[in-house]
Amino acid sequence: MTGTVAPPAPGPTTLASDPEAYRAALRAYLGSDASLDRWRNRHHRTTEERITEHAVLMSGLHRGRWNRYGWPADAGGLGGDERHRAILYDELSAAGLPVPEPHLMLETLGPPLVRFAPELAAELLPRYLRGDEWWGQGFSEPEAGSDLAALRCRARRDGEDYVVSGQKLWTSHGATATRLMCLVRTGTAESRHRGLTMLLIDADTPGVSVRPLALASGHNELAEVFFDDARVPARRAVGEEGGGWTVAMYLLQFERAMYAWLSSTTALRRLRELREQVGARSTHDGDAVRFAEVYADIVALRARSAETVRRLASGATVGPEASIDKVLLATAETGLHDLARELLGGDFILSAETHAAQWRADWWYSRASTIMGGSAEVQRTILADHVLGLPKETSA
Numbered sequence: 001m002t003g004t005v006a007p008p009a010p011g012p013t014t015l016a017s018d019p020e021a022y023r024a025a026l027r028a029y030l031g032s033d034a035s036l037d038r039w040r041n042r043h044h045r046t047t048e049e050r051i052t053e054h055a056v057l058m059s060g061l062h063r064g065r066w067n068r069y070g071w072p073a074d075a076g077g078l079g080g081d082e083r084h085r086a087i088l089y090d091e092l093s094a095a096g097l098p099v100p101e102p103h104l105m106l107e108t109l110g111p112p113l114v115r116f117a118p119e120l121a122a123e124l125l126p127r128y129l130r131g132d133e134w135w136g137q138g139f140s141e142p143e144a145g146s147d148l149a150a151l152r153c154r155a156r157r158d159g160e161d162y163v164v165s166g167q168k169l170w171t172s173h174g175a176t177a178t179r180l181m182c183l184v185r186t187g188t189a190e191s192r193h194r195g196l197t198m199l200l201i202d203a204d205t206p207g208v209s210v211r212p213l214a215l216a217s218g219h220n221e222l223a224e225v226f227f228d229d230a231r232v233p234a235r236r237a238v239g240e241e242g243g244g245w246t247v248a249m250y251l252l253q254f255e256r257a258m259y260a261w262l263s264s265t266t267a268l269r270r271l272r273e274l275r276e277q278v279g280a281r282s283t284h285d286g287d288a289v290r291f292a293e294v295y296a297d298i299v300a301l302r303a304r305s306a307e308t309v310r311r312l313a314s315g316a317t318v319g320p321e322a323s324i325d326k327v328l329l330a331t332a333e334t335g336l337h338d339l340a341r342e343l344l345g346g347d348f349i350l351s352a353e354t355h356a357a358q359w360r361a362d363w364w365y366s367r368a369s370t371i372m373g374g375s376a377e378v379q380r381t382i383l384a385d386h387v388l389g390l391p392k393e394t395s396a
């Protein structure tokens with residue numbers, strides 16, 4: 001027999017050590033599986049429907065082993081690093097597919113769990129990766145958003161449990177999350193960031209009640225969560241008692257940096273879709289310039305974010321510099337959605353078509369990009385103080 005012999009498909013070990021081989025194999029899969037069409041160009045009328053549908057996509061990616069790269073074997077993964085996760089999001093978006101929504105919070109909550117509570121990660125992260133469950137992040141409170149160290153939700157130790165009382169606010173996916181990673185106060189009221197502990201709390205614990213909060217779009221993206229003497233096993237502490245601030249700072253660099261990369265891949269997909277939807281209607285020369293400006297903002301974000309992903313993959317601490325990625329993300333997201341609002345014109349407001357409804361909901365959500373994960377003003381203060389080392393402002 002003559003001719004070439006196709007090389008064997010790379011095994012898990014090869015893909016874990018070679019991100020570009022992983023990219024090639026993933027791209028080939030995404031281009032060949034017609035069942036993925038179910039998730040292309042879909043708009044879901046409710047948050048609950050969308051996240052449930054996305055969890056099905058996630059479970060398919062898990063069956064194919066694709067979303068297990070980038071996570072350690074001890075936590076249900078197949079090895080590799082942050083670059084594998086970045087490639088997954090990149091290739092899904094390039095293939096016209098959504099990044100499954102549970103991955104947003106996985107990027108925020110997964111790394112600190114692996115780092116500070118490896119036993120919990122071994123027990124619980126495989127379920128998350130399978131799409132069987134997703135979690136929420138309970139940091140903010142009514143009087144503690146930008147000033148997180150002022151939080152008051154209290155956990156007192158009682159035997160083998162913590163007893164938690166208080167409230168969290170603005171919990172993304174709070175209405176459907178099965179567990180909540182919460183920063184709570186175990187020290188004195190005055191202890192600020194020194195008296196905090198991170199707990200992973202099951203949402204169905206007696207004493208926990210969740211009230212969904214509808215956004216302006218009408219979607220229940222967020223929730224407020226109340227704790228009324230909820231008993232949480234002490235072994236659910238993520239890190240040391242009193243060490244919650246360290247865990248939170250580690251977490252925030254992933255929330256700001258990996259989330260920015262993931263969102264940049266989605267922004268590129270949405271810009272392409274907008275170009276197709278606007279199509280021949282866009283005859284104005286200025287429209288091309290606007291597209292180019294938004295494209296440049298997304299590319300600037302990706303250039304910066306790719307460097308951050310490489311640094312995280314090498315084990316470096318990104319720390320306050322992740323605020324640069326966060327600021328660039330807010331610029332790209334608001335620009336993209338303002339462009340859609342302008343170019344879709346009357347359709348943006350009035351059309352009942354799926355694509356218009358999706359842009360409307362996304363436009364509303366994009367307004368939050370300068371608030372969530374730390375407001376734009378706070379990010380700029382972090383950059384001024386901790387990255388640029390500018391002198392403190394003095395009052396006149």
Ligand SMILES: Cc1cc2nc3c(=O)[nH]c(=O)nc-3n(C[C@H](O)[C@H](O)[C@H](O)COP(=O)(O)OP(=O)(O)OC[C@H]3O[C@@H](n4cnc5c(N)ncnc54)[C@H](O)[C@@H]3O)c2cc1C
Pocket residue numbers: 136137138139140141142143144145146147169170171172173222368371372373374375376377378381
């Ligand atoms: C869509 C969305 C999703 C969210 N998801 C979550 C989540 O999953 N989990 C969670 O815990 N939280 C979440 N949040 C909450 C978010 O982290 C807070 O809204 C954010 O940190 C700001 O806090 P705040 O809303 O209390 O506003 P405040 O802290 O009261 O700030 C109000 C205004 O004052 C400004 N400001 C405050 N302090 C300063 C300062 N020192 N210098 C300059 N300006 C200042 C702010 O920039 C802002 O403009 C989410 C928020 C949104 C909008």
